[in-house]
Amino acid sequence: MDSSTTRRDATRRKLFEAAVTLIAEQGFSSTTVDEIAERAGVAKGTVYYNFASKNVLFEELLRHGIELLATSLEAASEDVTARGGGRIDALDAMIRAGLDFISRYPALTQLYVAELWRTNRAWQSTLMVVRERAIAVVEGVLREAVADGELSEEIDIPLTASALFGMVLVAALDWQSYQPDRSIDEVHAALSRLLQGRVSGHPA
Numbered sequence: 680m681d682s683s684t685t686r687r688d689a690t691r692r693k694l695f696e697a698a699v700t701l702i703a704e705q706g707f708s709s710t711t712v713d714e715i716a717e718r719a720g721v722a723k724g725t726v727y728y729n730f731a732s733k734n735v736l737f738e739e740l741l742r743h744g745i746e747l748l749a750t751s752l753e754a755a756s757e758d759v760t761a762r763g764g765g766r767i768d769a770l771d772a773m774i775r776a777g778l779d780f781i782s783r784y785p786a787l788t789q790l791y792v793a794e795l796w797r798t799n800r801a802w803q804s805t806l807m808v809v810r811e812r813a814i815a816v817v818e819g820v821l822r823e824a825v826a827d828g829e830l831s832e833e834i835d836i837p838l839t840a841s842a843l844f845g846m847v848l849v850a851a852l853d854w855q856s857y858q859p860d861r862s863i864d865e866v867h868a869a870l871s872r873l874l875q876g877r878v879s880g881h882p883a
């Protein structure tokens with residue numbers, strides 16, 4: 680990778696971080712390109728050089744963030760299976776990876792959850808695509824668990840994947856907003872017990 684590409688990637692990361700923080704703080708409509716540029720420490724023209732519009736910046740922000748999450752979930756699952764763990768263990772590791780991601784990028788998570796329920800946005804189709812990307816990772820592990828006999832063939836894989844994904848999102852946001860004194864280990868342990876008892880059918 681040449682130096683110009685490295686500089687551009689660094690600039691785009693600054694813009695992503697500035698945009699997600701501002702939009703989470705004050706909403707998309709109230710956030711201006713001038714504010715994003717100022718927060719990122721770049722000229723306004725730099726924003727438009729990298730992104731055609733604020734809408735495009737936001738769509739790319741969603742894609743970038745969820746791709747990071749999906750990649751971390753995949754890595755957690757692959758690490759467990761590489762060490763000989765089962766699919767339920769892989770799901771548990773994905774829950775921990777999700778919590779780690781959310782604690783690292785709380786503004787992005789808040790923004791994603793807030794926008795998920797809006798229906799009047801130009802990027803609604805993009806939001807559905809990135810949601811499917813993350814949930815598909817969970818679905819894949821659930822399908823493998825069924826194939827390996829760890830889970831019943833009667834399990835509703837798409838709905839269960841959505842439920843697990845939503846459980847981590849909501850629990851993590853509740854933890855950070857209302858129970859910040861709890862450690863990530865405590866939160867993970869509670870969600871792990873739910874996974875073991877409700878999905879696998881074998882309470883921990």
